Amino acid sequence: METSRRTIIAAAAAAGVTAATAGTAHAGTGAGKPVKELFGRLADGTKVHRWSLANGGTRLKVISYGGIVQSLEIPDRHGRYANVSLGYGDLASYVVGTTFFGATIGRYGNRIAGGRFTLDGKSYQLSVNDGVNSLHGGAKGFNTKVWDVEGFTSGSDVGLRLHYTSIDGEMGYPGTLRVTVTYTLTRHGDWRIDYAATTDRATVVNLTNHTYYNLAGEGSGGIYDHELTLAAGRFTPTDAGLIPTGELAKVAGTPFDFRRAKPVGRDIRAGHPQLVTAKGFDHNWVLDKGVTARPEHIATLRDPGSGRTLRIATDQPGVQFYSGNFLDGTLVGTSGRTYRQGDGMCLETQHFPDSPNRPAFPSTVLRPGSTYRTTTVHSFSA
Template sequence: MKVETTDILGKWKEYTLVNEQGMSVSVINFGGIITEMLVPNRNGKLENVVIGFKNYADYETNPNYFGALIGRVAGRIQGGEFVLNGKTYSLDHNDGDNHLHGGASGFHQVIWNVDPFQTSDTVGLKLTHKSLDGDGGYPGNLDVTVTYILNNDNQFTIDYAATSDQVTPITLTNHSYFNLSGDLKNTIHHHHITIDSEEIVKLDEKLIPTGKLMNVFNTSFDFRESRSLREGFNDKSEQNTVAGNGYDHYFIFNKKKENAVTVSDEKSGRLLMIKTDQPGMVMYTSNMLEDGMELKEGFSEKYLGVCFETQASPASLHYPGFPSVILKAGEQYKKQTVFSFSIVR
């Protein structure tokens, strides 16, 4: 096991975690961005299973948040504001009238402090950042630690921790776009997904959570048993259509299964299982991904990757009954998501 370090563009560093199976995860200190993840297929061939730019300079704008750490609040905040203890806080409006993924200067745009480490059976990176009171409009000085860990069982773990000196909203996630075909050989139409969820949050035409829940029974959002993503792309129901003919919805987990999500690609033989203590996730199937951006393997196109943004729900800032994003002063925010790669049996 090892950690390799490379200078990027004369101003960033890329760290590559490598285990004894050959699996590797590459991360740059800018935005904590995962740029590449090499995972074996059923024949043992190592290929990249996430979307990344060919030219690192493109990460400076990165409008699709490829691989990035997202905060302080992942997702859309309606109207770019919220009320906390009777006070209204105005945030950056970077998605029309709304606030998206921490704003234009969110955690995906900061240089993180990175400390590599190694144990007997893991390699990892400890990323830290101090977000000052008022950053992006958010209250409180927030100390954030995100730890990336790779072990020899091809498990990649992300641990999130934070404390604030004032009550503040926070829900962190990683915005990697997965494609298990390897080196972006195919779109994600044939990926089969299972999600331990019976309810999603309905969206309006601007992709803002409405505050209403929808039961997934007898819809293309019912992933309690494995189904292909293609079915949702072709479904003309209202919720698939508002999301751009696909998925960009918050799934509330039942917490009945050990793995909240499983993903498989029959052709490559890759299987991804996701375990988390988060209350739900946004599954986004790159419905809005424009054509023609130069990537490590070819060019971008619609449905090229799928994000599993494990998190609480920013809808809780405006509607009751949703998983909360509020962190009290002096308390610790602590969450974990584990991505386990193996082969379809």
């Protein structure tokens, strides 16, 4: 049975413990002002700050490098807090890392085949960083940029506004793109992400967030017992390079059917050719609702052990479910423990991979005079 958010918060307050570190409860549950501290410096001396937010029983820590979610703490059914996002304890690990832990992804989330696309009759060659393909914006995508960050409070909400300007030609993309990403914690403890962007030339845009979740707590082990529900009757099969073939395949009768809750690991070793290619799940699900004017519920993830539950709503037409297939035990996380295959999973709300080369997919083209806007909301309970 699901415990109410108010009951969880009361249990945390009764514990009387501050959340100075992951895995502990914090007494305060109301909105406070964002707190800024120095997190580290890049090789050229550029300062990277960490911002801490708390509201409605949720704690969020974000660094200005990559707009990265470094920590996300929520309570279990007994009010005990844990950091449920994979990440690192130091800046250097993020700089050299290739896992995109918690990062803001752009200019184009997911893969573009051959790192090439044609727009308005002109061909563009992008940075390639995934074999012959471009992944998550190229070798120096938005996850590697130091964003300008400002904290805010608005009524009962608290949040951050992150700004970055991507110049014309950066990573091969046309147009100067001005981006604002807003992280908001509401009084209910929801984590809302609002993306906005404008351009001075026609371009393609697909922004997302790459947080890896483990609702039992990062460093605690695998996520194969987590129960996942996706409101999607189709998915986009891929070739050997994880590029969509263009088919919108039905999930019925396959391991890709999450229309009813089931453990992530139930069918992950089923031997389905698509699972063999990706070493697990690393695919885009075609959401039944399509593109919508406002966020609608599309996914539920629950850890039976802790009772922690994540519900995701979005206005996007797709979600990339990645089951942490390439975590190999060489990375040490914020808990000081190593991450192995399946120790975290991503649910990246998005437009479809390789859309610029697939006219039948929903368009990702942004033109001057228009504003790219999209919203995803993460709600927590236990």
